[in-house]
Amino acid sequence: MNNIESSVYKINTANGTGTGFYSRENDIIITNYHVVAGCHTVSVKGKDKNRYLTQVLYVNPGKDIAFLRADSLPKPVDTVLLDHSTVSQTRDKVIVLGYPYGMPFTVTEGIVSNPRQSIGGSYFIQTDAAINPGNSGGPVINEKGELMGIVTSKFSDADNMGFAIPLETLKEELRVVNDLTNVFTLGCSNCGGLIEEKSDYCPNCGTNIDEKLFEEIELSDFSLKVEAAISKLDINPVLARSGRERWYFHQGSAEIRMFVYDNNYLFATSPLNDLPRKNLAEVYEYILTADTEPHRLSISDNQIYLSYRIHISDLYSDHTNEILENLAHLAIKADALDNTFVTKFGAEMTHYSK
Template sequence: MTNKDIIDQYQTAIIQIATQGGTGTGFYLRDYDLIVTNNHVVDGYAEVTIAGKQFDKTLSRVWYTDRKHDLAFLQPPASHETADIKLGTYDQLKDGDAVIAIGHPFGLNYTATQGVVSKVDRVRDGLKFIQIDAAINPGNSGGPLVNMNGEVVGVNTFIIRGGDNLGFALPESYLRTALDIYKPHKGVPGARCASCEFLVLPENLDSGKYCPSCGSEIQLPELPKEEYEPVGAAKTIETILKQLGKDVRLAREGVNIWSVKEGSAKIVIRYNPENYFVAADAYLCRLPKEANYIKSLYEFLLRENYNSNGLVLSCVKENIILSMIVYDLDLTPDAGVNSFKHLFQKADAYDDLLKHEYHCLERVEE
């Protein structure tokens, strides 16, 4: 297969994963009807948000965790169409083989990097890892390492910080074993003991928190009895979003980052506690292709900015963005509801107007 064939094949199988603590990558295996990722991507969460090419952002249950092998399995969305990707054979992998790492590094969705296997069986902490020189970065964690036959031969797991393209993937053999162990119990929360590798389930959990095989303490991926509650400005932002009818669990995209949709506009809210400001950017449409519309469009944007009330229209490359900035101490639930409601309504209205009157193009989403 060519690089393009492989990348095209994996587009619909690659999953974006987000928690309150950060983001990562996963991939769907149809044979097991599970999403595979790293345990450290979802560590501490029994429910995360996922998104893919064929489905909108939705909540996903974490069913299986494996701290020793840094693996986790998630529930796929109810209705989805994804590529049928297959597991390869780690034993056939050799030093120097070409591989491709696919994931979402630094929020750059669906990034593929090619490299070679530097060492097929690098041992760390008693486990074999595939050392690769394909560039992987934060956000790649949990993504597939793919051979040139288009098969998954590993799970991209970690890098050595400060190293020059020193990446490591968990071999397919460990993943296949974990999948086969959990498959008969699909839909039941389970955790593989890091000490003895016994699969612990609610039915065999000893005294509510210990492995029945070796006695090690185990934490199953159970849903919390009380919903997560942020603090400070983040709590105020989520209170505002709730009052505006948004699902904050789906809106969370990482630490102090939220994303919601209003009509055809996408609004990204960021809070930076270091400079005390909350910034909300509504991503509208793109600049028109026809040059004769550009001048009148710019004139319209300038007029609107002159007359606007706390909102600013701008062009970032070819994207048109409607922005609002609020000092965190000025952000109260009551005032915030009015401000954000105004932003949401104007964003949706501007998006429709710009496309209709100035032939602006639809926003491109990954």
């Protein structure tokens, strides 16, 4: 089980986060369509905390399935098993792997409540295993590591009712993998035909197609400004996106977080170090007297932070360029300061650090 975990990834987009898993047989990452909807490029993050630029190759909104490819991703040796003949049965034990609510990797267990629950004309595996937002796209496996299904949804007003797309549905979609190119491709939910060019109908069967399915969601002007600051660090902003108007990334060893606070402020912060057990007086004096302007050192929950806060309206003032520089410099300064606290005061890096 521990080896399989390395093939399950957190998927980060400008709209939110989800889960995906690597298929060695097909050299793709499998997830839900709704996890990557409106995106042609996303990032995936494994347990090593590294993020990898990932292309959305194929989506089938009707089946809620998407295939991704990350060329630079180190290929895991042990993966979820897709090539097997085990059939889900009522009361079978199942295990859900994923990143609920964008949290670190999590494992939950349950049983199959109904292996063929009919919803909206399609069959799903119903389970009582804990499933939450962020689990979407993750694998549901048995104790042998065999894939039973892909997490797709839960009833928000009911407990212990989660649903997974059955393996047989996924296998039907996997037949197209060898026909895919490096172009974003839409699968017709009616005939299964592959559509590479934007169209309002399927060239194969004539079914009406919503052209918006081919389009990437446009970022707000506010998001573009923040990403301009991230670009100053020679970081592709796609690699930093962690949900709507939320960016997490590493500058060297330091984790950097940028997000909207209280609907009015852009907050940038970095958890530098855990407070040391010794030399606290010296640490406090340094935090109070060190010249880090316009950034600010502080302590919260026994950790040392470097932070910067501005009112969102200031991004649209004459100080825009200065603010973007300050955001970028916070990341550079954080990468230096966490080492300073280690060497001068014996502090340790936080578990967020690389």
